[in-house]
Amino acid sequence: MQKFLSQTAVVALTVAFAGEAMAAEWNVSLWGKRRAFTEHVEKLAELVDQKTNGEFTLNISYGGLSKNRENLDGIEIGAFEMAQFCAGYHRDKNPSITVLELPFLGVTSLEQEVALSMAVYQHPAVVADLGRWNATLLMPSPLPQYNIVGVGDVPATLDDFQGLTVRATGGIGAAMETIGAVPTSMSATEVRxxxxxxxxxxxSFAPHAHMSFGTIENGTWWTANLNPGTLNCPVVVNTDALNDLSDEHRAVLLESVPEALDYYIYNYNNKTMDAWGPALDERGITQVTFSEDEITAFKDAAAAPAAQAWIEENTARGLPAQELYDMVTGMIASGS
Known part of the structure; x- marks a missing residue:
């Protein structure tokens, strides 16, 4: 009997340790607070927990693990397993994906933004670029075209942006320079x-961020149709952590990405955009619409020079910059 019990105990302990070994717990570094911009990560955490019966969990932290501009560095050293960042925050660290931040690309929907991003993320040169940080691109955080909330005098024409200090990163900042604005790069949490x-x-923000970070609380005007571009903000995972997952957990994570993105897009297109107009109206914010001729002139002045400069700079880095640019613009032209 004693021998039987001891054998049973050994079996029970073996099963227990095996179960523990199979469990996976990842830390996820975000910033700010839960908002439309993070809903796909929240959904992904929900899905992997459900599909693995709690054996794989994503512990989401809003600012508790890293500063937003240091999330890619944290991924590199394995300080956490998953993180979100914006390419424009540190263009030198991730030059390949900044092609998606060029001004006036002509992206018309979040669905198209996802398709473009996923295509770029899978390009071998992009995989290698992010591989320098031990990072694997998992999914984008698709954002609509940015527009500007400001204080003070309402601009009547684009000439009124001359000398205006505006938070604008990446390609949007370059575009704003062409109309005389003074772009300043800062993270979202510093803006208010x-x-x-x-x-x-x-x-300059997408609508959800104007609401989440409070620019509309003291803003007096908003550009309804400037649409100079957007940021590309991927979710990445530590490559070693991804490889260390069991085949089952890795499959669940990757297979849950499309569903998480679908949820994000539905939430953004319906809940966020439905709240945006009333939020402006309630605060008496003047909506500024520029003439078609002005917008065309703005695009002509900003788009081609920015694209050419990006191609030259990143070709010199050793990236297939022209190929990446042609792929993105070709997909847009074909309606992909």
Missing amino acids: QAMDSGVIKAA
């Missing part, structure tokens, strides 16, 4: 304080 203190007079 910068506007309140007068460091900047305006900020």
Whole structure:
């Protein structure tokens, strides 16, 4: 009997340790607070937990693990297993994906933004670029075209942007320079304080961020149709952590990405955009619409020079920049 019990105990302990070994727990570094921009990560965490009966969990932290501009560095050293960042925050660290931040590309929907991003993320040169940080691109955080909320005098024409200090990163910042604005690169969490203190007079964001980070609380005007571009903000995973997952857990994670993105897009197109107009109206924010001729002139001045400069700079880095640009613009032209 004693021998039988000891054998049973050994079996029970073996099963217990095997179960523990199979469990996976990842830390995920985001910033700010839960908002439309993070809903796909929240959904992904929900899906992997459900599909693995709690054996694979994503512990999401909003700012508790890293500063947003340091998330890629944290991924490199394995400080956490998953993170979100925006390419424009540190263009030198991820030059290949900044092709998606060029101004006036002509992207018309979040669905198209996802298709473009996933195609770029799978390009061998992009895989190698992010591989320098031990990072594997998992999914984008598709954003609509940015527009600007500002304080002070309402701009009547694009000439009124001359000398205006505006938070604008990446290709949007380059575009704003062509109309005389003074772009300033800062992370989303710094913007409200910068506007309140007068460091900047305006900020470019997607609608959800204008609401989440409070620019509409003291803003007086908003550009309804400037649409200079958007940021590309991927979710990445530590490559070693991804490889260390069991085949089952890795499959669940990767197979859940499309569903998480579908949820994100539905939430953004319906809940976020439904709230945006009323949020502006409630605060009496003036909506500025520029003439078609002005927008065309803005695009002509900004798009081609920015694209050419990006191609030259990144060809010199050793990237197939022309190939990446042609792939993106070709997909857009074909309606992909």
